[in-house]
Amino acid sequence: MIADFGYGVLVVTFIVTLYSIFAAIYGEQKKSAALVESARRAMLLTWPLLTLAAGILIYLLINNHFEVQFVYEVTSRSMPTYLKVTAWWGGQAGSLLFWSWLMSAFASLVTLRKWDRDREFLPWVIVVACVTLAFFVGMTIFFENPFKQLFQTVDGINPFTFQPANSILFTPQDGRGLNPLLRHPGMVIHPPMLYLGFVSFVIPYAFAMAALITGRTDDRWIRITRRWTLWAWLFLSAGLVLGSRWAYDVLGWGGFWGWDPVEIAAFMPWLTGTAFLHSVMIQEKRGMLKHWNMLLIIITYDLVIFGTFLTRSGVLSSVHAFAQSAIGPFFFLFIGLTLITSVALIIYRWDKLRSETEMTSMLSREALFLLNNLLFISILVVCFWGVIYPLISELFTGQKVTVGPPFYLRATGPLFAALIFLMGVAPLSAWGHSTLKTLGRAIWKPTVGAILITIALYLTYTHNLYAILGFFLIALVILVTIYEYWRGAYARQKAQGENVFVAFWNLTKRNRRRYGGYIIHLSISLMAIGILGINLFQTETQGTIGVNDSMHIAGYTMKYKDVASWDNAPAGVNYTRATVSIYGKDGTYLGDLHPRKDYYFDAQQPMTIPGQLASLKDEVYVILIDWQPINQAGTTFKIFVNPLINWMWIGSFLFLFGIIIAAWPDEDPERVAVRADKSLKQTSAAD
């Protein structure tokens, strides 16, 4: 009964979004402000409606309404309430509703802003937002209804949206429960973060389309959506980082990124989004690359839809894949249609999007930004190629051929290295014109510093050529960034008579995007240290030992002390927990670790949780592989030593912090932008 009501609400929402689309288009055609206003209000109505639908679904999840197929599939009686709520996005039907709900929230937020100066954009922003929303709500109504109920007919028990004739409602005793791997705090917030990032990229896209349709193709749409883009990027980045951390903590294979198609699907919009973030600055400052920016946001939008689709379908084999489903063709149709329409609009407005200035110097800031964009797009092409290669090869040779992580590492490695090098050079170049001489004058001090650091690392840490090259680039970026920060602060200190800390603070406050950006560059370098460390220096060992025996790896000694196993009946889990002590090179005691194996009875599945001993230098990562009460041979462990990995997580935190600084709302973005322009001219000319 309640489930039927929930479905009804979804149908009403669908009709409201369709009305909003038509009212906006028709109102715009007839120049009727009242109709456009009506469209706007209709769109505002979608959020309360979807909140109601979501509330109903959550009610069903919490109260064990197993007659609802979705509830049966993702929850069980033994799950705590908070996990039942988060099971909302634990399956395909629910996550489509979740996507729609977020989309309507963001669409409402954006329609509530002041529209005085941008009236002409409004109807088209509504149209784009509502078409996207209608697509997702339509998917839940026609194909993936989370409110389907189980009915018993003569053919057996099957899920139906409407009760078939001669059937009775069927209520299972208990649900199947969420996959134990997903019952983890990281997994509770990782999907919402990723979805927030996905959904918020729809807003800049909507404004871009509005700009193309209305022909108001100056940088207004970019200025309006600048902060949206940054927040979208923040959420997407946070989603990726949390997913990596979850994989590292829960999947127990000693790494955090496996170049799995679904990981790549989430990574691809991040790549184009990052390219977009950089290239819009060229349009703002120099009036160039307007076609390119349009194209980037269109590709980002369609990659977001593609990403949502990939994470929720079984097209490509992946650990994330949940199920095959009927929605695939519709997603491709939608992606195809939006892509063709958007690109057609760019061609239609081609002349209006011409650059106002010409690029002259190869070393100017805009040329280096363009190079940065090309590198991001190249990485995207590598990723996309890797994901679709099985399909392509099957098409042309009839033989499915896939590529694995070595392909990605090898093809993207040089591109990432080039990007890091650019991060070191570009901040020192000037807009319009730079020469080797001016650039050289700015960069020689950090370069000398980086060479000294690299030599020190060569003497003390490693002789690996790739590592040495990587560390040199990383050191260069860090020094350049600090140098730039210091130069800005020093100039202020002298000019305004402020002390160092006040100068730093004011500098950042005055130009958040620039200095937030520097913090992000810095954090990327730190993350790169971790990525180099785990890829080049990871070591592992494994063995079966008895209590009080030891294993040795990379200068560390692990002594096996104890193991215990017990049931937690209410939670439906059996825990097996070992205690091991870790000793350093000279036998110093470093700490105890507790690698665990949890066995979930309802899902009949174990979950391996490593013990981790973290330090800035190494992380000792111990997995309990096997323990049997009757096994005389002992207990089996696998140990990884992951050098430098914690720089990855430190960098991640700093990274998110940097985006928040860049994205934090100012009193009046317009005025600050003007001021930033001025201060930039002062500081960026390579002195």
Place this chain on the structure above:
Amino acid sequence: MKINKFVIGGIFILGAVVFLIWSSTAANSEYFLTIDELNAKGASIANKNLRVSGAVIGDTIQYDTNSLTLTFEVAQVPGDNSLIESQGGLAAVLHQAVLDPSRARMKVVYVGPKPDLLRNEAQAIMTGHIDADGVFHADELLLKCPTKYEQAVPKQAG
């Protein structure tokens, strides 16, 4: 003149990227095969990088904790998605594959931790190579348990 240097630069970058992709693909390709296809290829495929998918037969799973050597057998499942759909979905196909003794089977050896998802009727996607005796040596083991998510109809309660 000014345009030229950017065009040349662009072509250079494009060329570098194409080379990177081409050489990396050539060096790291893995042939995605079903067990039937593998048997049909015979010796021509020995020691090539392969990716094979199959249904795990629960009774054959053996794990030697001393050497961390995992051995099990997988049964032929079709690789084509539409074919899987027409046979009632992945869960049904995997179930059939394990029950049907006439299906081609393959022995798999893997050294490493036993994956949590390894169990009867799971779909295993293995990367590795096949030796002269027809035993598959997996370097990487990916598992999916569609029954967990897909089985639309619950077992009758009580």
